Amino acid sequence: MIDLRKSDPQFKWEIVKKEGGEGLLKCFGCSDCAASCPVRYFDERYNPRKIIRFTLLGMKDVVLKSPFLWFCAHCHACTERCPQGIRVAELINAIKNYAVEQGYCPEGYKMQIDLLMKMGRLYEVEDFDLKKRQRLGLPPIDKTIPEVAKILESTNILKVLKK
Amino acid sequence: MNKYAIFLGCTVPVRAQHYELSARNVAKELGIDLVEMPGASCCGFPLKAVEAETALLIAARNIALASKMKLDVITLCNSCTAMLSDAQAQLGNEEFHSKFKKVGLSYPNEVRVRHFVRMLYEDIGIEKIGKAVKKPLSSLKIMPHYGCHYMRPSNLYGFDNVETPHTLDELVSVTGAESVNYADKKMCCGGSVLGVDEELAITMANHKLSIAKDNGVDAIASICPFCTVMYEDNQRKAEAQFAKQYGIPVLYYPQLLGLSLGLDGNAVGLKFNRIKSDSMMEKLAR
Ligand code: SF4
Ligand code: SF4
Numbered sequence: 517m518i519d520l521r522k523s524d525p526q527f528k529w530e531i532v533k534k535e536g537g538e539g540l541l542k543c544f545g546c547s548d549c550a551a552s553c554p555v556r557y558f559d560e561r562y563n564p565r566k567i568i569r570f571t572l573l574g575m576k577d578v579v580l581k582s583p584f585l586w587f588c589a590h591c592h593a594c595t596e597r598c599p600q601g602i603r604v605a606e607l608i609n610a611i612k613n614y615a616v617e618q619g620y621c622p623e624g625y626k627m628q629i630d631l632l633m634k635m636g637r638l639y640e641v642e643d644f645d646l647k648k649r650q651r652l653g654l655p656p657i658d659k660t661i662p663e664v665a666k667i668l669e670s671t672n673i674l675k676v677l678k679k
Numbered sequence: 680m681n682k683y684a685i686f687l688g689c690t691v692p693v694r695a696q697h698y699e700l701s702a703r704n705v706a707k708e709l710g711i712d713l714v715e716m717p718g719a720s721c722c723g724f725p726l727k728a729v730e731a732e733t734a735l736l737i738a739a740r741n742i743a744l745a746s747k748m749k750l751d752v753i754t755l756c757n758s759c760t761a762m763l764s765d766a767q768a769q770l771g772n773e774e775f776h777s778k779f780k781k782v783g784l785s786y787p788n789e790v791r792v793r794h795f796v797r798m799l800y801e802d803i804g805i806e807k808i809g810k811a812v813k814k815p816l817s818s819l820k821i822m823p824h825y826g827c828h829y830m831r832p833s834n835l836y837g838f839d840n841v842e843t844p845h846t847l848d849e850l851v852s853v854t855g856a857e858s859v860n861y862a863d864k865k866m867c868c869g870g871s872v873l874g875v876d877e878e879l880a881i882t883m884a885n886h887k888l889s890i891a892k893d894n895g896v897d898a899i900a901s902i903c904p905f906c907t908v909m910y911e912d913n914q915r916k917a918e919a920q921f922a923k924q925y926g927i928p929v930l931y932y933p934q935l936l937g938l939s940l941g942l943d944g945n946a947v948g949l950k951f952n953r954i955k956s957d958s959m960m961e962k963l964a965r
Contacts (some may be wrong), residue, residue: 520732534731535731535735536731542801550681550900554867554869554883555867555868555872555879555883558688558879558882558883558886559876559879570812579783582780583833586728586874586875587879588871589827589867589869589870589871589872589873590727590728590827590871591827591867591871592827592831593831593865593867594829595831595832595834596775596831596832596833596842601833603832605832606731609727609731610731612728612729613729613730613731614727616728616730616897622867622874622875623924624874625725625726625729628725628726629726629729632721632725632726632737635931636701636720636721636723636724637689637720637721638689638690638725639689639690639693639694640693641692641693645692645693647698648696649692652696652700652948653700654692654696654699654700655715656685656903657692658717659717660716660720661720661721662739663718663720663740663777664720664737664740666782667733667736667737668733670736670781671730671732671733671736672733673726673729673730673733676730677729
Protein backbone atom coordinates (compact mmCIF):
# COMPACT_ATOMS: atom_id res chain seq x y z
CA MET A 517 0.00 0.00 0.00
CA ILE A 518 1.22 3.46 -0.79
CA ASP A 519 1.07 5.66 2.28
CA LEU A 520 1.94 9.18 1.17
CA ARG A 521 2.26 10.36 4.76
CA LYS A 522 5.52 8.47 4.86
CA SER A 523 6.85 10.14 1.73
CA ASP A 524 10.12 12.03 1.73
CA PRO A 525 9.94 15.02 -0.65
CA GLN A 526 13.73 15.31 -0.70
CA PHE A 527 14.27 11.78 -2.04
CA LYS A 528 13.82 12.63 -5.71
CA TRP A 529 16.24 15.54 -5.49
CA GLU A 530 18.88 13.28 -3.96
CA ILE A 531 18.56 10.96 -6.95
CA VAL A 532 18.60 13.80 -9.51
CA LYS A 533 21.95 14.92 -8.10
CA LYS A 534 23.58 11.53 -8.67
CA GLU A 535 25.51 10.43 -11.75
CA GLY A 536 22.84 9.01 -14.11
CA GLY A 537 19.90 10.35 -12.10
CA GLU A 538 19.48 13.60 -14.02
CA GLY A 539 16.46 12.46 -16.09
CA LEU A 540 14.21 11.36 -13.21
CA LEU A 541 11.77 14.27 -13.29
CA LYS A 542 11.09 13.84 -17.01
CA CYS A 543 9.38 10.47 -16.48
CA PHE A 544 5.68 10.59 -17.40
CA GLY A 545 4.98 6.99 -16.49
CA CYS A 546 4.32 5.54 -19.96
CA SER A 547 5.73 2.14 -19.00
CA ASP A 548 7.73 1.66 -22.21
CA CYS A 549 10.70 0.78 -20.02
CA ALA A 550 8.75 -1.98 -18.27
CA ALA A 551 7.43 -3.26 -21.61
CA SER A 552 10.94 -3.62 -23.01
CA CYS A 553 12.55 -4.99 -19.85
CA PRO A 554 13.75 -8.62 -20.14
CA VAL A 555 13.83 -9.08 -16.36
CA ARG A 556 10.25 -7.91 -16.03
CA TYR A 557 9.30 -10.21 -18.92
CA PHE A 558 10.26 -13.22 -16.82
CA ASP A 559 9.48 -11.92 -13.34
CA GLU A 560 6.74 -9.38 -12.76
CA ARG A 561 7.94 -8.57 -9.27
CA TYR A 562 10.50 -6.36 -10.97
CA ASN A 563 9.24 -3.23 -12.71
CA PRO A 564 11.47 -0.25 -13.55
CA ARG A 565 8.53 2.12 -14.01
CA LYS A 566 7.29 1.34 -10.50
CA ILE A 567 10.71 1.99 -9.00
CA ILE A 568 10.83 5.34 -10.79
CA ARG A 569 7.24 6.18 -9.79
CA PHE A 570 7.88 5.39 -6.12
CA THR A 571 11.04 7.47 -6.26
CA LEU A 572 9.10 10.45 -7.63
CA LEU A 573 6.50 9.97 -4.90
CA GLY A 574 9.22 10.03 -2.25
CA MET A 575 8.63 6.45 -1.10
CA LYS A 576 12.22 6.22 -0.02
CA ASP A 577 11.99 3.23 2.32
CA VAL A 578 9.95 1.16 -0.12
CA VAL A 579 12.46 1.77 -2.90
CA LEU A 580 15.67 1.37 -0.94
CA LYS A 581 14.62 -1.68 1.04
CA SER A 582 13.21 -3.57 -1.92
CA PRO A 583 15.38 -6.51 -2.97
CA PHE A 584 13.96 -6.09 -6.48
CA LEU A 585 15.93 -2.90 -7.08
CA TRP A 586 18.94 -5.20 -7.52
CA PHE A 587 17.19 -7.29 -10.19
CA CYS A 588 18.00 -4.72 -12.88
CA ALA A 589 20.46 -6.34 -15.31
CA HIS A 590 21.65 -2.95 -16.58
CA CYS A 591 20.93 -4.20 -20.09
CA HIS A 592 19.82 -0.82 -21.48
CA ALA A 593 16.81 -2.22 -23.36
CA CYS A 594 14.74 0.43 -21.54
CA THR A 595 17.18 3.24 -22.32
CA GLU A 596 16.68 2.58 -26.02
CA ARG A 597 12.88 2.83 -25.75
CA CYS A 598 12.20 5.66 -23.30
CA PRO A 599 10.29 8.35 -25.26
CA GLN A 600 11.56 10.97 -22.81
CA GLY A 601 15.20 10.23 -23.57
CA ILE A 602 15.88 9.22 -19.98
CA ARG A 603 18.92 7.00 -19.55
CA VAL A 604 16.68 4.60 -17.61
CA ALA A 605 19.35 1.98 -16.87
CA GLU A 606 21.62 4.72 -15.51
CA LEU A 607 18.73 6.12 -13.49
CA ILE A 608 18.09 2.75 -11.84
CA ASN A 609 21.84 2.52 -11.26
CA ALA A 610 21.79 5.96 -9.58
CA ILE A 611 19.08 4.68 -7.23
CA LYS A 612 21.25 1.64 -6.46
CA ASN A 613 24.20 3.96 -5.73
CA TYR A 614 22.00 5.98 -3.38
CA ALA A 615 20.76 2.80 -1.66
CA VAL A 616 24.39 1.85 -1.02
CA GLU A 617 25.04 5.28 0.51
CA GLN A 618 22.07 4.74 2.80
CA GLY A 619 23.46 1.43 4.00
CA TYR A 620 21.77 -1.06 1.68
CA CYS A 621 24.69 -2.65 -0.15
CA PRO A 622 24.26 -6.32 -1.07
CA GLU A 623 26.97 -8.50 0.44
CA GLY A 624 28.18 -9.76 -2.93
CA TYR A 625 29.25 -6.28 -3.95
CA LYS A 626 31.14 -5.74 -0.71
CA MET A 627 33.12 -8.89 -1.39
CA GLN A 628 34.01 -7.64 -4.86
CA ILE A 629 35.34 -4.42 -3.39
CA ASP A 630 37.55 -6.40 -1.04
CA LEU A 631 38.97 -8.30 -4.01
CA LEU A 632 39.59 -5.13 -5.97
CA MET A 633 41.30 -3.53 -2.98
CA LYS A 634 43.56 -6.53 -2.63
CA MET A 635 44.36 -7.31 -6.26
CA GLY A 636 42.85 -4.75 -8.61
CA ARG A 637 41.02 -7.58 -10.29
CA LEU A 638 38.11 -9.90 -9.49
CA TYR A 639 39.83 -13.23 -9.98
CA GLU A 640 43.07 -14.17 -8.38
CA VAL A 641 45.84 -14.92 -10.87
CA GLU A 642 47.51 -18.03 -9.47
CA ASP A 643 50.80 -19.58 -10.56
CA PHE A 644 48.73 -22.32 -12.14
CA ASP A 645 47.00 -19.75 -14.34
CA LEU A 646 50.27 -18.15 -15.35
CA LYS A 647 51.72 -21.55 -16.27
CA LYS A 648 48.63 -22.43 -18.28
CA ARG A 649 48.92 -19.11 -20.10
CA GLN A 650 52.56 -19.78 -20.84
CA ARG A 651 51.77 -23.25 -22.14
CA LEU A 652 49.20 -21.77 -24.51
CA GLY A 653 51.63 -19.12 -25.70
CA LEU A 654 49.67 -16.30 -24.04
CA PRO A 655 51.62 -13.35 -22.59
CA PRO A 656 52.03 -13.02 -18.80
CA ILE A 657 49.63 -10.76 -16.85
CA ASP A 658 50.02 -8.77 -13.62
CA LYS A 659 48.95 -10.61 -10.48
CA THR A 660 48.03 -7.40 -8.71
CA ILE A 661 47.39 -3.83 -9.79
CA PRO A 662 47.84 -1.72 -6.64
CA GLU A 663 46.76 1.52 -8.37
CA VAL A 664 43.16 0.34 -8.08
CA ALA A 665 43.34 0.44 -4.27
CA LYS A 666 44.65 4.00 -4.54
CA ILE A 667 41.61 5.04 -6.57
CA LEU A 668 39.27 3.28 -4.13
CA GLU A 669 40.92 5.14 -1.28
CA SER A 670 40.60 8.48 -3.06
CA THR A 671 36.79 8.35 -3.46
CA ASN A 672 33.94 8.03 -0.97
CA ILE A 673 33.32 4.37 -1.54
CA LEU A 674 35.21 2.95 1.44
CA LYS A 675 33.76 5.53 3.84
CA VAL A 676 30.27 4.77 2.61
CA LEU A 677 30.83 1.08 3.26
CA LYS A 678 32.67 1.82 6.51
CA LYS A 679 35.77 -0.06 5.45
CA MET B 680 48.79 -2.53 -40.33
CA ASN B 681 45.92 -2.53 -37.87
CA LYS B 682 47.43 -2.00 -34.44
CA TYR B 683 45.50 -1.82 -31.16
CA ALA B 684 45.95 -2.06 -27.40
CA ILE B 685 44.29 -5.24 -26.12
CA PHE B 686 42.35 -4.87 -22.87
CA LEU B 687 41.74 -8.27 -21.27
CA GLY B 688 39.80 -7.42 -18.09
CA CYS B 689 39.46 -9.83 -15.14
CA THR B 690 37.57 -12.79 -16.55
CA VAL B 691 39.00 -13.54 -19.98
CA PRO B 692 42.70 -14.04 -19.12
CA VAL B 693 41.93 -16.36 -16.18
CA ARG B 694 38.63 -18.05 -16.98
CA ALA B 695 38.30 -17.89 -20.76
CA GLN B 696 41.79 -18.36 -22.17
CA HIS B 697 40.35 -20.16 -25.18
CA TYR B 698 38.54 -16.94 -26.11
CA GLU B 699 41.74 -14.95 -25.79
CA LEU B 700 43.79 -17.58 -27.62
CA SER B 701 41.39 -17.79 -30.56
CA ALA B 702 41.11 -14.00 -30.79
CA ARG B 703 44.89 -13.61 -30.83
CA ASN B 704 45.35 -16.34 -33.43
CA VAL B 705 42.59 -14.93 -35.62
CA ALA B 706 44.25 -11.51 -35.30
CA LYS B 707 47.54 -12.99 -36.53
CA GLU B 708 45.83 -14.56 -39.52
CA LEU B 709 44.22 -11.27 -40.46
CA GLY B 710 47.31 -9.10 -39.96
CA ILE B 711 46.05 -7.41 -36.79
CA ASP B 712 48.65 -6.38 -34.22
CA LEU B 713 47.42 -6.59 -30.60
CA VAL B 714 49.73 -4.78 -28.15
CA GLU B 715 49.70 -5.68 -24.43
CA MET B 716 48.65 -3.11 -21.81
CA PRO B 717 50.91 -3.59 -18.78
CA GLY B 718 49.22 -2.38 -15.59
CA ALA B 719 45.67 -2.78 -16.91
CA SER B 720 43.20 -3.70 -14.15
CA CYS B 721 39.55 -4.63 -13.75
CA CYS B 722 37.45 -2.41 -16.06
CA GLY B 723 35.45 -1.11 -13.08
CA PHE B 724 32.07 -2.49 -14.13
CA PRO B 725 31.52 -4.62 -10.99
CA LEU B 726 31.59 -1.41 -8.93
CA LYS B 727 29.17 0.58 -11.02
CA ALA B 728 26.07 -0.46 -9.06
CA VAL B 729 27.84 0.50 -5.83
CA GLU B 730 29.32 3.81 -6.89
CA ALA B 731 29.38 4.80 -10.54
CA GLU B 732 31.99 7.51 -10.07
CA THR B 733 34.61 5.14 -8.64
CA ALA B 734 33.88 2.61 -11.38
CA LEU B 735 34.36 5.32 -14.00
CA LEU B 736 37.69 6.38 -12.51
CA ILE B 737 38.99 2.81 -12.56
CA ALA B 738 37.85 2.50 -16.17
CA ALA B 739 39.39 5.85 -17.09
CA ARG B 740 42.72 4.80 -15.62
CA ASN B 741 42.80 1.92 -18.09
CA ILE B 742 41.98 4.32 -20.93
CA ALA B 743 44.84 6.54 -19.75
CA LEU B 744 47.25 3.61 -20.25
CA ALA B 745 46.13 3.19 -23.86
CA SER B 746 46.21 6.93 -24.36
CA LYS B 747 49.90 6.98 -23.45
CA MET B 748 50.46 4.17 -25.93
CA LYS B 749 48.58 6.21 -28.58
CA LEU B 750 46.53 3.14 -29.44
CA ASP B 751 42.79 2.51 -29.67
CA VAL B 752 41.51 -0.05 -27.19
CA ILE B 753 40.10 -3.42 -28.19
CA THR B 754 38.09 -5.44 -25.66
CA LEU B 755 36.83 -9.01 -25.56
CA CYS B 756 34.12 -8.70 -22.90
CA ASN B 757 30.87 -6.82 -23.55
CA SER B 758 30.76 -5.33 -20.05
CA CYS B 759 34.34 -4.08 -20.30
CA THR B 760 33.41 -2.48 -23.62
CA ALA B 761 30.49 -0.63 -22.02
CA MET B 762 32.40 0.48 -18.95
CA LEU B 763 35.45 1.73 -20.84
CA SER B 764 33.30 3.43 -23.50
CA ASP B 765 31.34 5.20 -20.77
CA ALA B 766 34.55 6.44 -19.15
CA GLN B 767 35.97 7.49 -22.50
CA ALA B 768 32.87 9.62 -23.11
CA GLN B 769 32.99 11.03 -19.57
CA LEU B 770 36.55 12.24 -20.11
CA GLY B 771 34.98 14.93 -22.30
CA ASN B 772 33.03 16.17 -19.26
CA GLU B 773 34.94 18.84 -17.38
CA GLU B 774 33.80 17.86 -13.89
CA PHE B 775 34.77 14.23 -14.37
CA HIS B 776 38.01 15.14 -16.09
CA SER B 777 39.12 17.23 -13.13
CA LYS B 778 38.45 14.33 -10.73
CA PHE B 779 40.44 12.15 -13.10
CA LYS B 780 43.35 14.58 -12.99
CA LYS B 781 43.10 14.82 -9.22
CA VAL B 782 43.97 11.13 -8.85
CA GLY B 783 47.09 11.79 -10.91
CA LEU B 784 45.91 10.56 -14.30
CA SER B 785 46.21 12.12 -17.73
CA TYR B 786 44.67 11.61 -21.15
CA PRO B 787 47.22 12.97 -23.62
CA ASN B 788 45.84 11.35 -26.78
CA GLU B 789 42.24 10.71 -27.73
CA VAL B 790 41.61 6.96 -28.09
CA ARG B 791 38.54 4.93 -29.04
CA VAL B 792 37.19 1.81 -27.34
CA ARG B 793 35.65 -1.00 -29.35
CA HIS B 794 34.82 -4.67 -29.02
CA PHE B 795 37.12 -7.05 -30.93
CA VAL B 796 34.19 -8.24 -33.03
CA ARG B 797 33.15 -4.69 -33.91
CA MET B 798 36.74 -3.99 -34.96
CA LEU B 799 36.67 -7.06 -37.22
CA TYR B 800 33.47 -5.78 -38.81
CA GLU B 801 34.53 -2.17 -39.19
CA ASP B 802 38.28 -2.24 -39.79
CA ILE B 803 38.87 -5.57 -41.52
CA GLY B 804 35.46 -5.93 -43.11
CA ILE B 805 33.33 -8.79 -44.33
CA GLU B 806 34.89 -8.80 -47.78
CA LYS B 807 38.47 -9.15 -46.63
CA ILE B 808 37.54 -11.75 -44.01
CA GLY B 809 35.66 -13.68 -46.67
CA LYS B 810 38.77 -13.80 -48.85
CA ALA B 811 40.77 -15.24 -45.92
CA VAL B 812 38.31 -18.10 -45.28
CA LYS B 813 40.01 -21.35 -46.28
CA LYS B 814 37.71 -23.97 -44.80
CA PRO B 815 34.11 -22.72 -45.00
CA LEU B 816 31.90 -24.06 -42.18
CA SER B 817 29.19 -24.74 -44.76
CA SER B 818 27.55 -27.65 -42.98
CA LEU B 819 26.98 -25.75 -39.71
CA LYS B 820 24.00 -23.91 -38.32
CA ILE B 821 25.11 -21.26 -35.82
CA MET B 822 23.02 -19.07 -33.53
CA PRO B 823 24.64 -15.66 -32.96
CA HIS B 824 24.18 -14.17 -29.49
CA TYR B 825 25.10 -10.50 -29.28
CA GLY B 826 24.73 -9.74 -25.58
CA CYS B 827 23.53 -6.39 -24.28
CA HIS B 828 26.64 -4.28 -24.11
CA TYR B 829 27.84 -5.04 -27.63
CA MET B 830 25.51 -2.41 -29.11
CA ARG B 831 23.65 -0.84 -26.18
CA PRO B 832 23.44 1.90 -25.10
CA SER B 833 23.38 3.27 -28.65
CA ASN B 834 24.22 6.80 -27.48
CA LEU B 835 27.64 5.49 -26.44
CA TYR B 836 28.28 3.18 -29.36
CA GLY B 837 26.43 4.41 -32.45
CA PHE B 838 26.99 0.99 -33.97
CA ASP B 839 24.81 -1.77 -35.45
CA ASN B 840 21.04 -1.70 -34.96
CA VAL B 841 19.88 -2.05 -31.36
CA GLU B 842 16.48 -3.51 -32.23
CA THR B 843 17.56 -5.85 -35.03
CA PRO B 844 21.32 -6.27 -34.83
CA HIS B 845 23.02 -7.81 -37.85
CA THR B 846 26.82 -7.44 -37.67
CA LEU B 847 27.48 -10.73 -35.86
CA ASP B 848 25.05 -12.49 -38.22
CA GLU B 849 27.14 -11.24 -41.14
CA LEU B 850 30.35 -12.28 -39.43
CA VAL B 851 28.93 -15.77 -38.82
CA SER B 852 27.73 -16.04 -42.42
CA VAL B 853 31.11 -15.09 -43.81
CA THR B 854 32.60 -18.23 -42.20
CA GLY B 855 30.33 -20.21 -44.51
CA ALA B 856 28.02 -21.33 -41.70
CA GLU B 857 24.30 -20.61 -41.72
CA SER B 858 23.54 -17.85 -39.24
CA VAL B 859 20.18 -18.59 -37.66
CA ASN B 860 17.76 -15.70 -37.74
CA TYR B 861 15.45 -15.72 -34.72
CA ALA B 862 13.13 -13.53 -32.66
CA ASP B 863 14.46 -12.01 -29.42
CA LYS B 864 17.99 -11.72 -30.79
CA LYS B 865 18.67 -8.80 -28.46
CA MET B 866 17.52 -10.67 -25.32
CA CYS B 867 19.82 -10.48 -22.29
CA CYS B 868 21.56 -13.69 -21.13
CA GLY B 869 20.61 -13.03 -17.49
CA GLY B 870 24.21 -12.91 -16.29
CA SER B 871 23.80 -9.78 -14.18
CA VAL B 872 20.94 -11.38 -12.29
CA LEU B 873 22.86 -14.55 -11.40
CA GLY B 874 24.14 -13.23 -8.08
CA VAL B 875 20.73 -11.83 -7.12
CA ASP B 876 18.27 -14.56 -8.08
CA GLU B 877 19.73 -17.66 -9.68
CA GLU B 878 16.42 -19.20 -10.68
CA LEU B 879 15.44 -16.07 -12.58
CA ALA B 880 18.85 -15.82 -14.25
CA ILE B 881 18.61 -19.43 -15.40
CA THR B 882 15.08 -18.76 -16.67
CA MET B 883 16.46 -15.93 -18.79
CA ALA B 884 19.30 -18.08 -20.13
CA ASN B 885 16.90 -20.92 -20.84
CA HIS B 886 14.89 -18.69 -23.15
CA LYS B 887 17.62 -18.63 -25.80
CA LEU B 888 18.78 -22.17 -25.14
CA SER B 889 15.28 -23.41 -25.99
CA ILE B 890 15.23 -21.28 -29.15
CA ALA B 891 18.61 -22.77 -30.08
CA LYS B 892 17.29 -26.28 -29.52
CA ASP B 893 14.13 -25.61 -31.56
CA ASN B 894 16.29 -24.39 -34.43
CA GLY B 895 18.57 -27.42 -34.26
CA VAL B 896 21.73 -25.33 -34.12
CA ASP B 897 25.20 -26.87 -33.99
CA ALA B 898 26.50 -24.17 -31.65
CA ILE B 899 25.79 -20.78 -30.13
CA ALA B 900 28.31 -18.06 -31.02
CA SER B 901 29.07 -15.89 -28.00
CA ILE B 902 31.22 -12.76 -27.80
CA CYS B 903 31.19 -12.20 -24.03
CA PRO B 904 32.53 -14.33 -21.16
CA PHE B 905 29.46 -13.62 -19.00
CA CYS B 906 27.03 -14.72 -21.69
CA THR B 907 29.09 -17.90 -22.01
CA VAL B 908 28.84 -18.48 -18.26
CA MET B 909 25.07 -18.38 -18.64
CA TYR B 910 24.72 -20.51 -21.78
CA GLU B 911 27.56 -22.96 -21.29
CA ASP B 912 28.48 -23.22 -17.59
CA ASN B 913 24.84 -23.01 -16.50
CA GLN B 914 23.35 -25.08 -19.31
CA ARG B 915 23.09 -28.10 -17.01
CA LYS B 916 21.15 -26.05 -14.48
CA ALA B 917 18.78 -24.86 -17.19
CA GLU B 918 18.27 -28.47 -18.25
CA ALA B 919 17.47 -29.44 -14.67
CA GLN B 920 15.20 -26.47 -13.97
CA PHE B 921 13.18 -26.96 -17.16
CA ALA B 922 13.49 -30.75 -17.54
CA LYS B 923 15.09 -30.35 -20.97
CA GLN B 924 18.09 -31.82 -22.75
CA TYR B 925 20.23 -29.38 -24.63
CA GLY B 926 23.90 -30.35 -24.98
CA ILE B 927 24.46 -27.30 -27.20
CA PRO B 928 28.11 -26.21 -27.62
CA VAL B 929 28.79 -22.54 -26.93
CA LEU B 930 31.79 -21.27 -28.89
CA TYR B 931 33.33 -17.86 -28.85
CA TYR B 932 32.97 -16.27 -32.25
CA PRO B 933 36.76 -16.09 -32.86
CA GLN B 934 36.91 -19.85 -32.32
CA LEU B 935 34.46 -20.38 -35.18
CA LEU B 936 36.11 -17.78 -37.37
CA GLY B 937 39.51 -19.33 -36.63
CA LEU B 938 38.32 -22.77 -37.77
CA SER B 939 37.11 -21.25 -41.03
CA LEU B 940 40.46 -19.53 -41.51
CA GLY B 941 42.06 -22.97 -41.40
CA LEU B 942 43.26 -22.99 -37.77
CA ASP B 943 43.04 -26.33 -36.00
CA GLY B 944 41.10 -27.14 -32.82
CA ASN B 945 44.14 -26.53 -30.62
CA ALA B 946 44.82 -23.10 -32.06
CA VAL B 947 41.30 -22.00 -31.08
CA GLY B 948 41.36 -23.84 -27.73
CA LEU B 949 38.42 -26.14 -28.46
CA LYS B 950 39.36 -28.54 -25.66
CA PHE B 951 38.61 -25.84 -23.10
CA ASN B 952 34.96 -25.56 -24.02
CA ARG B 953 32.93 -27.26 -21.32
CA ILE B 954 30.33 -28.63 -23.68
CA LYS B 955 32.20 -30.66 -26.21
CA SER B 956 31.85 -29.82 -29.85
CA ASP B 957 32.81 -33.28 -31.13
CA SER B 958 29.67 -33.81 -33.18
CA MET B 959 30.03 -30.36 -34.68
CA MET B 960 33.65 -31.11 -35.60
CA GLU B 961 32.67 -34.48 -37.11
CA LYS B 962 30.11 -32.72 -39.24
CA LEU B 963 32.83 -30.33 -40.41
CA ALA B 964 35.20 -33.18 -41.26
CA ARG B 965 32.64 -34.93 -43.43
S1 SF4 C 1 9.96 4.70 -20.55
FE1 SF4 C 1 10.80 6.63 -19.71
S2 SF4 C 1 9.04 7.99 -19.47
FE2 SF4 C 1 8.22 5.93 -19.78
S3 SF4 C 1 7.91 5.15 -17.68
FE3 SF4 C 1 9.92 4.46 -18.32
S4 SF4 C 1 11.33 6.06 -17.62
FE4 SF4 C 1 9.26 6.92 -17.53
S1 SF4 D 1 18.41 -1.95 -17.75
FE1 SF4 D 1 17.28 -2.83 -16.01
S2 SF4 D 1 15.27 -1.83 -16.07
FE2 SF4 D 1 16.23 -1.45 -18.04
S3 SF4 D 1 15.43 -3.08 -19.36
FE3 SF4 D 1 17.40 -3.81 -18.53
S4 SF4 D 1 16.88 -4.94 -16.68
FE4 SF4 D 1 15.06 -3.73 -17.23
